[in-house]
Amino acid sequence: MLARAIAARDESARFEGIGAARMREAGLTLWRDHTGWAGMGPIAAIPRIPKLLLQMWSTALHVASTKPDLVILVDFGVFNVRLAQTLRKRLGYTGAILYLFPPAAWLDSERTARAVSAESVPVSGFKHQAEFYRTSGLPVHYFGHPLLDEYAERTPRSAPPPGGGRVALLPGSRSGELRYHVPLLLRALEELRRLRPHVRATLAASDPAFERRLRVAAARAGAHDLSVTLGARSALADADGAWVASGTAVLESVLLGIPAIAIYVVSRSVVWYGRRMQRRIYGGRFITLPNLVAGEEIVPEYLQDDATPEALARAMDRLLADPGRTRDAVARLREALGPPGALAHCADLAVRLARDGAA
Numbered sequence: 001m002l003a004r005a006i007a008a009r010d011e012s013a014r015f016e017g018i019g020a021a022r023m024r025e026a027g028l029t030l031w032r033d034h035t036g037w038a039g040m041g042p043i044a045a046i047p048r049i050p051k052l053l054l055q056m057w058s059t060a061l062h063v064a065s066t067k068p069d070l071v072i073l074v075d076f077g078v079f080n081v082r083l084a085q086t087l088r089k090r091l092g093y094t095g096a097i098l099y100l101f102p103p104a105a106w107l108d109s110e111r112t113a114r115a116v117s118a119e120s121v122p123v124s125g126f127k128h129q130a131e132f133y134r135t136s137g138l139p140v141h142y143f144g145h146p147l148l149d150e151y152a153e154r155t156p157r158s159a160p161p162p163g164g165g166r167v168a169l170l171p172g173s174r175s176g177e178l179r180y181h182v183p184l185l186l187r188a189l190e191e192l193r194r195l196r197p198h199v200r201a202t203l204a205a206s207d208p209a210f211e212r213r214l215r216v217a218a219a220r221a222g223a224h225d226l227s228v229t230l231g232a233r234s235a236l237a238d239a240d241g242a243w244v245a246s247g248t249a250v251l252e253s254v255l256l257g258i259p260a261i262a263i264y265v266v267s268r269s270v271v272w273y274g275r276r277m278q279r280r281i282y283g284g285r286f287i288t289l290p291n292l293v294a295g296e297e298i299v300p301e302y303l304q305d306d307a308t309p310e311a312l313a314r315a316m317d318r319l320l321a322d323p324g325r326t327r328d329a330v331a332r333l334r335e336a337l338g339p340p341g342a343l344a345h346c347a348d349l350a351v352r353l354a355r356d357g358a359a
Contacts, residue, residue: 196317202227
């Protein structure tokens with residue numbers, strides 16, 4: 001989305017970098033595909049460290065040799081902070097670096113904030129993080145959340161018939177998420193059909209490879225009346241409600257005005273890590289982005305042992321019967337996400353940095 005916004009302001013802009021299908025569709029020349037880079041928890045991350053370190057150095061050397069007008073880092077803190085430090089301190093790169101969604105948004109780490117500010121121009125999508133930077137005497141830009149303008153709330157719907165409705169199933173994009181969430185959601189759908197015999201469902205795949213895997217999984221589970229589509233937005237288009245793996249997709253669902261239930265299940269080996277992180281983040285109250293931003297439960301969260309098929313089915317049945325609860329919460333969430341126009345302001349800053357190297 002940012003690449004498209006930049007191109008609208010600078011027709012001569014050319015893009016290359018790390019990404020996947022959506023980046024390629026936006027006009028980027030991909031010289032690294034990041035599919036499979038992300039893992040669930042520290043144990044899953046350990047085997048990836050050598051490969052990611054090699055990719056980081058390869059990226060840094062490429063950037064240092066090609067000297068682009070601007071490097072844009074997005075999220076992915078461990079990789080991107082190290083990349084920025086390597087470019088500056090090891091390779092002497094002096095070009096502009098913009099960091100959108102710098103790390104530690106919910107942990108308020110001054111050490112991380114200083115590392116980001118020392119090597120880049122940080123742009124936070126969250127007001128509280130921007131205030132933390134400023135309180136620490138660090139420069140930061142804050143325009144609001146870039147997704148706010150990209151996901152307009154749809155026309156409010158009335159509740160579907162008592163025995164029907166359409167539900168979107170968004171299991172996530174990582175292999176580990178698919179492993180745990182797809183069987184759970186298929187069983188939850190089966191339970192929901194006991195309460196709503198005529199309910200329809202759409203399962204979202206993050207890319208074509210996962211789409212094939214999901215079709216096979218649905219067939220094996222006997223869910224022949226379940227459609228599989230590519231992309232979360234496609235699955236949400238006609239949905240009355242959604243089960244969504246905790247992540248950005250939950251925020252997208254709520255901004256569209258679709259009642260959502262957040263789920264997340266991990267292996268037993270990393271449960272301790274997840275619970276430790278939950279206690280550190282927002283006092284352990286929430287893990288889902290809309291709830292964190294608003295400071296209240298806008299989206300019901302069903303995590304680990306609480307995420308049973310029966311519990312998810314009952315929760316979805318209640319949500320479909322009373323969509324007004326979500327409508328009231330969307331307005332509060334949009335206000336908490338900041339002013340409109342964030343993506344446009346971020347693109348303006350990027351073009352300015354690319355042209356003169358200064359914020």
